[in-house]
Amino acid sequence: MEVRKHQKVTSRNDVFADKITTRIWEEVPSENNPYIASNNRCHGYDLIELMQQKSYVDMFYLLFRGNLPSLDERQLLEQLMVGLINPGPRHPATRAAMNAGVGKSDPQNILPISLTIMGGEYLGAGAVEGAMRFMRKHRRENPVETADAMLTELAEQRPKEGDWHIAPGFGSHFGGVDLMPSKLAAVLARLPASGSMLDWGMGFSSALNKKEIGWLTVGVAAAVFADLGFHPRYGAGLFQLLCAPGLLAHGMEQANKPITAMPFVSDKAYVIDYE
Amino acid sequence: MNKPDTSLWDKQRNKIISKKGGWFVGDGVYCHGYNMMDELVGKVSYMQVVMLNATGRLPKRPVADWFEAVHICLSWPDSRIWCNHIGALGGTMRASAVASTVAGVLATDSRSYGIKPLKEGVAFIQAAMVALKGELSVDEIVVNECEKHGGKPYIMGYARPIAKGDERVPAMELVAKNLGFSVGEHLKLAYEIDRILLAQFNEGMNINGYMSAFLSDLHFTSEEVYRICATLVASGVSACYVDMRDRPAETFLPLKCDDIDFQGKPHRTL
Structure with missing residues (x-):
């Protein structure tokens, strides 16, 4: 083997920050113990005052956006939060939570386990940023024309089996149009704070319906996040947060049951086929 | 609208068709065509089985030994490294070894470093x-x-x-x-x-x-x-977890309130 001369290992002496900086949260030290905070403030507002005067949705919006929402913004976010609160017991992320629950995994691990699966790019948080960017890119186009053009140009990409996501946030589900996302979007689109993304998505989805394609839940969430002014990179985490209650509820429901309370595929129905 | 064709999903209900292997109670455990107890345990290295499961091919021992060595190269017990730092934080707040190690491993799905x-x-x-x-x-x-x-x-x-x-x-x-x-x-x-x-x-x-x-x-x-290489950094994360788990809680780089540089809005009232 060739003998090579190796570069001597030396530090680049990168300059790292002396302190962690944040614009979100201020902890005011107490007089006697610099590790103990006497007051907490979120974007300048005292936490105790926020607890007494504001809703959880107000606080949620403030935390991420830096200011309290208008009444219309709060209404839109709150209705989305209700709509997304439970992916349902058939969703793979919920099933991961239930599996952890019935398997007697530590309760504190149920949410991280299921949220990790919810991070997936297929109907999960991993699809939200792409959907936000897709709608931002096309929002000035006529959604019907864009849909028709994509259906024509991408027709050959439709897989012979399985679902087709023609664009991030839009596709078929179990071979057809998923109905609940469309219902959620229709309700949300009527709210005053609903904006151009949701409106564009409604038109795009409708134009796709003729090919058994429509809104996916991640697309609806992406449109609302965009209309509320969230940056696309926040989309994945926000989606996970909003779905988390349902994941935990289903996981804990199974945690109190015997391990036999969920199906375990029989040997007869378990087939090894290396081909 | 036509009735959608759901046959792809109908065929998979209540059954698992594995291309990898499985356990048949009283018969044996199979892995990519090998009987695990008779043909793999004690006969090949753990890293060979890791690679078999990841690629579907059982590599020759030298390839697996090379991979094992590179796992040592790429995970060391320095808690300043980002994934290891997470393990140390898990230790200092008494998260479990499994949770902390997995959290550190998860961090390596990163654009900047890791896998x-x-x-x-x-x-x-x-x-x-x-x-x-x-x-x-x-x-x-x-x-x-x-x-x-x-x-x-x-x-x-x-x-x-x-x-x-x-x-x-x-x-x-x-x-x-x-x-x-x-x-x-x-x-x-x-x-x-x-x-x-x-x-x-x-x-x-x-x-x-x-x-x-x-x-x-x-x-x-x-x-x-x-x-x-999915769990490449696991051992270094575990080391940093253990280091802090065996010391008093919250002693890993503790922060005074003033150690955080708040640059946001000044105090305001609702």
């Missing part, structure tokens, strides 16, 4: 080989790649962050030599890129570049490398 850049490294050297065979010179390949980054030598697998030079490359070269591996065409190309970058930018190949080229010579795809 994902390996995918890019393998993809780069394999694309560079295609370009070389398409009659671009190595110099032209380097120039083209640097042009994508404003003329700077930001090629995945070269110009290591934090430090210049990489002590892991000579260590793994020695491992490869002792295991009987020779230098293949991808590694030759990587060395040539290294030589050009050192001459022009004083930047050399890092462990990512070496691994990517070495494994490309063994015909691994970028996705296979990623899958084999």
Whole structure:
């Protein structure tokens, strides 16, 4: 083997920050113990005052956006939060939570386990940023024309089996149009704070319906996040947060049951086929 | 609207068709065609089975030994490293060893460090080989790649962050030599890129570049490398977890309120 001369290992002496900086949260030290905070403030507002005067949705919006929402913004976010609160017991992320629950995994691990699966790019948080960017890119186009053009140009990409996501946030589900996302979007689109993304998505989805394609839940969430002014990179985490209650509820429901309370595929129905 | 065809899903209900293996109670445990207890346990290394499960192919022992060595190279017990830092935080707040280690491993799904850049490294050297065979010179390949980054030598697998030079490359070269591996065409190309970058930018190949080229010579795809290395950093994270778990709680880099530099809005009332 060739003998090579190796570069001597030396530090680049990168300059790292002396302190962690944040614009979100201020902890005011107490007089006697610099590790103990006497007051907490979120974007300048005292936490105790926020607890007494504001809703959880107000606080949620403030935390991420830096200011309290208008009444219309709060209404839109709150209705989305209700709509997304439970992916349902058939969703793979919920099933991961239930599996952890019935398997007697530590309760504190149920949410991280299921949220990790919810991070997936297929109907999960991993699809939200792409959907936000897709709608931002096309929002000035006529959604019907864009849909028709994509259906024509991408027709050959439709897989012979399985679902087709023609664009991030839009596709078929179990071979057809998923109905609940469309219902959620229709309700949300009527709210005053609903904006151009949701409106564009409604038109795009409708134009796709003729090919058994429509809104996916991640697309609806992406449109609302965009209309509320969230940056696309926040989309994945926000989606996970909003779905988390349902994941935990289903996981804990199974945690109190015997391990036999969920199906375990029989040997007869378990087939090894290396081909 | 037509009734959708759901036959794909109907066929899979209440049954599992595995291409990997399974356990049949009272019969045996099977893994990619091998009877695990009779043919694998005690006969092959753990890393060979890791690679079998990740790629579907049982590698020869030297390849698995090389992979095991590179796992040692890429995970060390320094809690300043980002994934290890997470393990240490888990220890200081008494999260479990499993949760903390997994959390650290999860952090390596990162654009900046860990396993994902390996995918890019393998993809780069394999694309560079295609370009070389398409009659671009190595110099032209380097120039083209640097042009994508404003003329700077930001090629995945070269110009290591934090430090210049990489002590892991000579260590793994020695491992490869002792295991009987020779230098293949991808590694030759990587060395040539290294030589050009050192001459022009004083930047050399890092462990990512070496691994990517070495494994490309063994015909691994970028996705296979990623899958084999999924838990690459686990041992270093565990070490940093244990270090802090065995000390008083919340003593890992404790922060006074004033240690956080608040740069947000001043106090305001509702």
